[in-house]
Amino acid sequence: MTLAPTDRVESALDLLTTRPLVVLTGAGLSTDSGIPDYRGPGSTARAPMTYQEFVGSAEAQQRYWARSHLGWQRMGRALPNDGHRALAALDPVLLITQNVDGLHEAAGSRHLVALHGRVADVICLSCRTTSSRDDLEQRLDDLNPGWLEQHGWVESRPDGDVDLDDTSDFVVPTCACGGPIKPDVVFFGENVPADRVARCYAAVESLGPDGALLVAGSSLTVMSGLRFVKRAAQGGTPIVIVNRGATRGDPLASYTLDVGCSEFLTRLAELAG
Numbered sequence: 001m002t003l004a005p006t007d008r009v010e011s012a013l014d015l016l017t018t019r020p021l022v023v024l025t026g027a028g029l030s031t032d033s034g035i036p037d038y039r040g041p042g043s044t045a046r047a048p049m050t051y052q053e054f055v056g057s058a059e060a061q062q063r064y065w066a067r068s069h070l071g072w073q074r075m076g077r078a079l080p081n082d083g084h085r086a087l088a089a090l091d092p093v094l095l096i097t098q099n100v101d102g103l104h105e106a107a108g109s110r111h112l113v114a115l116h117g118r119v120a121d122v123i124c125l126s127c128r129t130t131s132s133r134d135d136l137e138q139r140l141d142d143l144n145p146g147w148l149e150q151h152g153w154v155e156s157r158p159d160g161d162v163d164l165d166d167t168s169d170f171v172v173p174t175c176a177c178g179g180p181i182k183p184d185v186v187f188f189g190e191n192v193p194a195d196r197v198a199r200c201y202a203a204v205e206s207l208g209p210d211g212a213l214l215v216a217g218s219s220l221t222v223m224s225g226l227r228f229v230k231r232a233a234q235g236g237t238p239i240v241i242v243n244r245g246a247t248r249g250d251p252l253a254s255y256t257l258d259v260g261c262s263e264f265l266t267r268l269a270e271l272a273g
Contacts, residue, residue, distance in 0.1 A: 005257075009264070012240045012255040017271045019212040019238075021092040022203050024225055026218025028243055029261045030101055032081035034074065051190035054182060055125065058172075061180055066167035068119075068183065069140045070151055072133065075119065080107035083216065086265035090272055093211070094203035098218060098225050100185045113196050115224060117185035126179025136173070136181065143171040192224055204228050209236040217261045220248040229253075 027035070053060045080088075084107035087095055095112045097104050100119040104112055120133045141148070147170065175181055186192050204213060213232040220226040220241075229249040232239055238254040241247055242264050250256045257264065 005259075008255055009257055009259060012257060013264075013268055013271055015238060015254070016212055016214060016240060016268055019210060020207060021090065021212055021214055022200075022207060022228075022232075023087060023090070023092045023095050023214045023216060024218060024228055025087070025095070025097045025099060025104070025216045025261075026220075026225065026243075027099060028217025028219075029083050029097075030078070030081070030099055030103055030217070032083060032260075032262045033078045033101075033103055035078055035101055048188055051187035054187060055180075058180075061182075062170050062172050063167045065140065065172045066144075066147070066170035069137065069144070069170075070148065072119075072137060073148060075101055076133070076137075078103060080104075081262055083262040083265045084109075086262070086269035087216075089269045090265075092214075093206065094200065096200050096203075096225075096228065098222075100183075113200055115186070115192055115196055115200070117183070119183050119185055121184035122181050123184040124175035124177060124179045124181055127175060127177045129175060129177070130184055133183070139173045143173060186224075197227075200228055201231055204231050204237070205235055207232065207235065207237045209238075212238045212240060215239065215241040215243065215247070215249060215253075216265060217243060218247065219243060219245065 049060065049064055054064055078101060080103045084103045087104065088108040091110060093111065095104060095109050096115055097112065098115050100114065100116050102118050102120050105114075105118075121130055122133055122136050123130045173181070207213065213229065215225075215229065218225050220229060226248050229239055229252055233252040239249065239252055240255045240257070241249055241253045242257045242259060242261055244258060244260070247256070
């Protein structure tokens with residue numbers, strides 16, 4: 001029997017409220033906080049800087065930081081939305097997020113793996129020292145007076161930077177050791193740390209047929225998230241995908257729901273609470 005959309009939502013909610021959960025979130029969860037996503041309906045095609053590009057030249061690093069300095073003024077001030085707060089209230093077995101915006105942490109989620117890191121942290125590629133993005137932002141302001149005022153109008157992009165071509169005058173500081181600095185996030189072409197992946201696999205495998213995997217706001221286009229959906233399917237774990245538009249995991253899902261993440265998660269938290 002084919003269920004009507006409302007009936008499918010209710011059936012999915014019934015399934016999720018009676019089982020231990022692992023939740024996987026993507027950029028679609030943060031759109032209600034004003035951060036654009038990569039592949040949702042109406043999104044412009046993006047070509048984020050790869051790790052190989054970033055480490056390949058000082059010019060690429062200059063371009064990245066010039067754009068990211070502007071983007072941080074928006075992403076760094078974004079606030080958790082109802083979806084983030086609902087997931088904090090649900091407190092699943094594990095919350096795996098592909099997002100680097102830190103909004104799950106700000107909402108109070110406790111059992112969390114930030115799969116791709118957090119854009120609020122920076123790391124030196126030479127000495128591997130980590131430090132606060134806020135400290136770096138102050139240095140960028142001091143070295144580039146007027147940059148924010150001159151370019152503050154440009155369009156934001158999902159990975160925390162903006163759409164800007166002319167970056168040749170931007171001054172980028174180095175680490176105290178003289179090494180190049182990078183946001184402590186996983187770029188395209190860079191591997192997710194093995195310990196994070198192992199923790200996520202372990203949580204998914206612990207669910208078995210009696211648990212459930214909930215995917216919220218991810219197209220599952222990249223394997224870093226899709227692999228956990230595949231592992232859940234292998235273990236007979238029911239999968240619910242809530243996303244605006246189709247995903248690569250749809251053939252493996254028990255329910256695919258083209259509804260808003262914030263509304264669905266708020267309703268789920270109400271029923272589970």
